[in-house]
Amino acid sequence: MNRVLVANRGEIAVRILRTCKEIGFHTIAVYSEADRDAMHVALADEAYLLGPAPARESYLNIERLLQVARRARADAVHPGYGFLSENADFAAACRAQGIVFVGPSPETIEQLGDKCAARALAERIGVPTVPGYTGDDRSERRLVREAKRIGTPLILKAAGGGGGRGMRIVSDLAQLPEALAAARSEALAAFGDDRIFLERYIPRARHVEVQILGDSQGNVIHLFERECSIQRRYQKIVEESPSCGVGPALRKGLTEAAVRIAKAANYVGAGTVEFLVEADAPEPRFYFLEVNTRLQVEHPVTEAVTGFDLVRLQFHVAQGHPLPYAQEEIALMGHAIEVRLCAEDPENQFLASPGTMQFWQAPEGPGIRVDTALESGSFIPPYYDPLLAKIIAFGKTRSEALARLERALMETHGVGIKTNQAYLLDIIRHPAFRDGDLSTRFLEEHFAGWRAFTEPPDEVLLALAAASVQAEPSAVFRGASLADSQKPLNPWCLVGRWRNT
Incomplete structure (x- = not known):
């Protein structure tokens, strides 16, 4: 494997390309008409136009992607997440062309992508289901x-x-x-x-998922769990690892169940087994939900608490190598939390907010990672997922990670389009979130009528007023008499000759 085509766009394409560069692969990007000037295009060694902006004519066009792969002499295709990442037909077409698909086999994708078949598999091996x-x-x-x-x-x-x-x-x-x-x-x-x-339907449940990784020799390991309960319309917004609602016994049950499912499905590559955990049950009970046969959006929190590069490991097992680590060599270290910054307007039913990001400044500092394809002047097209950046904070404890995440969000600056930044800040500041009292109904219970707080606090207004009336008179009244300079500030005395035009 030497020449890798990344069949995706945005922050995940950038993230994969950077690991490819570190490994030493020759990188190939693809783009639609809307993404001609995108960051992932500039980062790659080669880039090829797929087609018009709509995804079905570009990033979802299997025939066109394979044409580009042949033309660029690609050895492997990494699908990222979304688009064709869980498409068994695409994986099979790559295999037929002699191109490595960096992910599970088409048969595994088809089996686990069908929720009924996946549920039947879980039941057959004794994993609890709803x-x-x-x-x-x-x-x-x-x-x-x-x-x-x-x-x-x-x-x-x-x-x-x-x-x-x-x-x-x-x-x-x-x-x-x-x-x-x-x-x-x-x-x-x-x-x-x-x-x-x-x-x-379990009204108050936690959504907890387990990161798994398998190789072609039949070995499977887990990289612990992620808490993904903060969701809006079944879409995750905040994710963290480890889960603050999972103790040692429950963690053992979840991770063992995930590994058993992966082994039963002959799983090769990175994947996620998702579970529901009854939040209000006297004894923690979990139920199998589904398997995502790809890299997850929230994989950086797992990387933060384990120290592993999941994309590098994907390429490692895709080349037929055995897993480089045994389960006992993997340990949890600290706590990581991720938020998804999106181009959407929370005060207007979360409508997408495409446009040009006139100015962008990502946060920095200890324990902060930002996965993004944004820069000042980037155009956010209306055709794709509105995710702009993933902001990840890591700390020795959950409270330290939260403090760093709050600081990072406050230091995130984007001008030109509306985002959910204030919404995310209010979520992580909420007392129930701080206490770890989470369920998939968290936003429904606490944020149903959310509005951004835009009025400055009284303390700020008073400070501004005090600063105004105590301004240095001599700096304002040039050449004015002493008597005039002792008068209260009056804009009508300061403007000089003016016209109301």
Whole structure:
């Protein structure tokens, strides 16, 4: 492996390209018309235009990507996350062309990408799953019967994908037919698959995931867990490692279950096994949720607390090498928290905020890492995910990491587009977040009517007023008489000749 094509854009493309440079790979970038001047294009040794701005005509165009890979003589393709990273057809097409796909096999992606098949695998090896129904009979009559058996509240989920698409919560069985129709329609549009399955909905649960890594010799290790409970519409906003709600016994159960699932699926590469943990249960109980067969957005927090470069390890096992570390060699060190800074307007229903970032200054300092493709003058196109930067803080303790993260967010400066910066600050400052009282309903419970606080505090206004009235008279009144200089400041006396035009 020598020539690597990064089939992605934005901060994840930049992050992968930098590790490739450190390893010594020749790097190949791809870009759409909207990304001609993007940072990842400038960083790569070569860059090729894929097509127009819409993702389906560029970053999701398998045929065009393979044409570029052949033209650039790529040995390997790293898909990053999103786009084609969990597409079994793309992985299979790369293999057919003799190109290494840096990720699991097409067969593993297909098996674990189907939520019903993944759930069946977990049940077969004895990993707990949420009570539900994943049978082949998905007629409305059968689903209504199963819903009555499971009871409310329940959740409808798309079998062919995730990210919140095709999901509906049903609290009254009378709502089921309407919710089922809406979920099927959304799932078909998003994944080309309208299969829906049912699960009991756990109102207060933590979303905890385990990072796993497997090699082609059958070895699998875990790199501990991440807490991902702070979500809006099933999209993660804040992630941390380790989870403040997971003790030694629960950690052992979660990580062992994740490794068992990975081994049963012959998993090669980096991946994440996700679980729900009942937040209010007297005894901690966890349930298998799904497997993400790719690198996660939040992988930097795991890198911070383990000291490993997950992208480097992806390339290592993709070349057929065995894992370089045994499980007992991996230890948790300190605490890391990540927030996702996005181009969106939280005060206007989180509408995307594309445009030009006229000025950008990322935070620095002890324990701070920023993954971004931003620089002053960067254009944020409306066609892709609005993620601008991931700000990661590391400390010896959770409180130290939080203090560093708060400072870093306050030192983050972007001018030109709206972001969720103030929203993120309020989340990490909230007493419940500080106490670690987290669940997937955190934002619903504490931030439903959130508005940015824009009025300066009284102390600031008073200080500004005091500074104004106590300004040095001689610096203001040039040539004025002593009597005039002793008068209170009066703008009408200071402006000189002026015109109201």
